[in-house]
Amino acid sequence: MVAIKDLALSALLMSSALAFPFQNPFKIANLPKPGEKPVPGGSPVSICDSTQPQLLTLKELVMTPNPPERGANLTISGTGFLKETVDDGAYVDVDVSYGYIKLLHQTFDLCEEVSEVDLKCPVKAGAYEITKEVEIPAQVPPGKYVVYARAYTKDDDLIACITGSVEFTPNGVIKFDLDA
Ligand SMILES: *[C@@H]1O[C@H](CO)[C@@H](O)[C@H](O)[C@H]1NC(C)=O
Numbered sequence: 001m002v003a004i005k006d007l008a009l010s011a012l013l014m015s016s017a018l019a020f021p022f023q024n025p026f027k028i029a030n031l032p033k034p035g036e037k038p039v040p041g042g043s044p045v046s047i048c049d050s051t052q053p054q055l056l057t058l059k060e061l062v063m064t065p066n067p068p069e070r071g072a073n074l075t076i077s078g079t080g081f082l083k084e085t086v087d088d089g090a091y092v093d094v095d096v097s098y099g100y101i102k103l104l105h106q107t108f109d110l111c112e113e114v115s116e117v118d119l120k121c122p123v124k125a126g127a128y129e130i131t132k133e134v135e136i137p138a139q140v141p142p143g144k145y146v147v148y149a150r151a152y153t154k155d156d157d158l159i160a161c162i163t164g165s166v167e168f169t170p171n172g173v174i175k176f177d178l179d180a
Pocket residue numbers: 071072073135
């Protein structure tokens with residue numbers, strides 16, 4: 001099974017949007033897709049389905065280095081506010097595509113995954129500040145990845161929709177673009 005921490009990483013760092021500047025050399029600004037809103041902090045992460053109420057407000061997300069690099073550690077720091085307590089039974093649907101290929105669609109137990117950031121269910125309503133260091137393997141195949149992660153309570157209320165895409169180029173450079 002694909003480790004959720006890798007996906008969580010993916011979701012975070014790819015909740016970005018990768019760029020193909022050469023497809024539109026005249027593009028001046030990166031415009032988000034409808035329903036997507038960049039998260040403050042300059043990371044490539046966006047909120048998706050933003051017209052729907054979400055229990056988590058991501059206030060800021062900062063990545064170092066930004067953009068992330070293959071074969072390096074990435075530090076992700078985020079602040080957010082959770083409106084309602086999240087109990088056992090919460091889950092997260094993750095979709096990853098690689099180029100035009102659907103690489104993965106999988107559902108994970110959210111309460112198992114929050115242990116990665118030293119939380120456990122019930123995750124009480126309130127303000128959170130989280131820092132996580134993850135290593136991005138140098139062996140990640142080059143290409144464009146797009147990730148959607150949608151987290152729900154056990155009653156199917158939307159906790160958060162996070163999206164983004166990242167392109168790992170063969171030489172290890174990553175480009176981001178919110179218009180992915
Ligand atoms: C990433 O961090 C870990 C633990 O802090 C360290 O062992 C590892 O060497 C680091 N990797 C790189 C590429 O800096």
